[in-house]
Amino acid sequence: MSEFRISTGQVFDNIRDRLQETTGDLNRTWDRIAEGTRLSQPADDPLTAVRLQGISREQVADSRYLENSASLDALLAREDNTLTAYGALLQRCRELILQAANGAMDPASLRAIAGEVQGLTDGVASVINSRGPDGRYLFGGFRDDQAPVLQKTDGSWVVNNDDPGQRQVTIAQGWQMLANDTAVELCFRINDGQGGTFNLLDALGSLHNLLLAPGEDTNEQLNQSLQAVDQGLNQVFRVQTEVGTRQHIMAISNESLDQRQLYAEQLAGELGDLDYAAAMTQLNREMTALEATRKSVVQLAGLSLFDYL
Template identity: 25%
Template sequence: MRISTLQAFNNGVAGIQRNYSNATRTQEQISTGNRILTPADDPVASVRLLQLEQQQNVLSQYNSNLTAAKNSLTQEEVTLNSVNTVLQRVRELAVQAGNGALDPQDRKSIAAELGEREDELLSLMNTRNARGEYLFSGFQGKTPPFVLEGDKYIYKGDEGQRKLQVASSLTIPISDNGKSIFESVTNAGRLDSNIVAQPPASTLSVSAPLVSDETAFASDPGFPSQGIEIQFAADGSSYSIYQLPRTDDGAGNFNDTALPGYSNLSIDDDASSSDLLVFRGVTLHLDGTAQGGERVQLTAPVEPRNKQGILDTIANLRSALESPANGNTGVRDAVAVALTNLDHGMVSVDQARGNIGARLNVIETTQTDNEDVALVNKGVQAELRELDYAEALSRLSMQTVVLEAAQQSYVKIAGLSLFNAMR
């Protein structure tokens, strides 16, 4: 086979360039520490590395969301702790106000502190986060959740709950709306009492009904949905309880049967003391002296008031202490309702705090899981991308020897020429 001088030169140069390129590439791998410099080096590993980097970016976003969720829930928890502290102080003031030995001036002093606590609680319920959004407004972050209109506190937010995705299939709430925590509180004073029949000589008066036991009120048999009627015997010393509506013979004579276990119950005829009636979770005070024939009905109002906000509970108590409607009995009734409603409110706040604690625990475990996945991810990336230095150095040494041999052989072959033999 004939080999021209040009062909010999081209082959020599191509071999040197190829060997030089291999040595240079190995040196670049050593300097960067990466085995894969371009996707062509290992297409399969390159695709896998791209997937792992995408997963790592998603995990980084999840970690950012976890941090934001933790900060939001921590602020909400701190705020609710402060709310609970204020409610405990308000409850102490309510208990103090129930002391029958206090004079009107003492009660006004208590009412003054209740007013300050009411303002403090309003400020806490309208707390903003670091972004300037209200914590308890639901989705209406720019709207103050609670506003005083007239003598009532109105909730201006919505019932939304902001959420963040913290894992591929896990979304966690990072806020709670104020209506669910502070407004949807069971109202113990949701029933009305009304004396529908009373002889002229009777001094009987009744307090506002108090739902003191929610379990007994709602259990079977619970408090009748249409209410009850208390009818006093002719001698005024005993009474029976009937379920509404009652049936009569058309002449005003009732022919229905008293509820079992609640008939011919005796009462104290001392007008200076109060008799306590407890019926299926409802507490009622009977004051004065009954003459006989009195009928008292306990019913739900036409416009239900099953729920009452915490701020309204405090405001109602403050108003009752400032100007009691029925003297000591009015204060007694207002304090009883306020204490029960405050207890319900603190239960609602504690439930919200418990939910926040559960979410914070989920965030903590999710952060740990994400860190573990990220660590495994980085390990796989290192295994695919990073260079084996011992192998690379050995390969570079071999490539250097080959390059030097190619260079030396090229010099010798380049010196071979027919003209040199003809000199």
């Protein structure tokens, strides 16, 4: 009697273990069918699971790079528009200088031109102190939380921060792009054509003073002002060209990232998508095994001691 109870208990334990194992296999297969994935847990295929995890990390990183590029592209587009406005102001200054150089201009006319030059100078400073949608200054460099240029009480213009470096944004692995340009290069380090630099805002201020109080060498000084404005325009065009180049490079980078994303999705699909025909075959096999195990339990439960006597 004791031996019978022990052997029966062992049989029940074995069948119970088998039942749990078969039920677990069946549930995992159902999960894969419901999710459309071949792997419901890493243990199903450790090597493939590791590859899928790597692909997922790459996709997350590439998505972040694309987001960075989108934000940077919007910022550079705003800068490009701002530089266009800057160039338009300088172009108007150039026209006024040529107008003032006309020998028929009387002092009253020159004063009127001086008033417009003053307004244009203020406009240039305002453009250089432009802010983005986030309230940060476009041309502030690393210190984009304060206005880049400031006018002193004596009328001269100075850089308002001590850190005009250019920020960088990562647009792809190991690839960074300049995110902004600075007031220093746009206003305070204009090439004078002779190996030196000058402050464009102060040059416009000198032009204003000249028009208010012309002298014997007015034409010569107007010619110098014209050269200064032309150099300023060249600098604006150069920076604007660089901005366009960055946008073009980002477009190429983004196209490459989009292709990588597409390839990663296809590869992940090939590795992880479910073969439904094979899954249904496996499901039927597991259901058959589960049913056989259940019948074994029923048959064993129906036995009595008298069946063994």
